Amino acid sequence: MFKMSFFKPALLAGALAGLLTQGSMAHGQEDLAHALKGIVKHVDHDAKKITVKTEDGTEQTIKYTDHTAVRTGKAVARVPADTWLGTKEGSNVVVRYTEKAGEKTAVAIKDAAKDTEKAVK
DSSP states (O other): OOOHHHHHHHHHHHHHHHHHHHHHHHHHTSOEEEEEEEEEEEEETTTTEEEEEETTSOEEEEEOOTTOEEEETTEEOSSOHHHHHTTOTTOEEEEEEEEETTEEEEEEEEEOOTHHHHHHO
């Protein structure tokens, strides 16, 4: 029969390995911040999504929420993103977003410089 002292190191090693694996999995699931520049091609208010045409000609669709910050110049606008985006089709923007499980969610949307329009055309 096995002695209990034989199992203690094995249990400790197994528990430690489980904690390390769980920690690295949680780290891999963190939201990473990304940014893209482009022109707002379409705003879908019902689905709360915007489509932005980027410099390389691709179109990216990004979800926005009630918590998405709107930056106008150097200030943060005090209007909801949905209201502000209602007048922004065709405008140059920079969208900062996170991506989790393949879904992009805008954290902040900002009016971009006029040179973005030249780069996208």
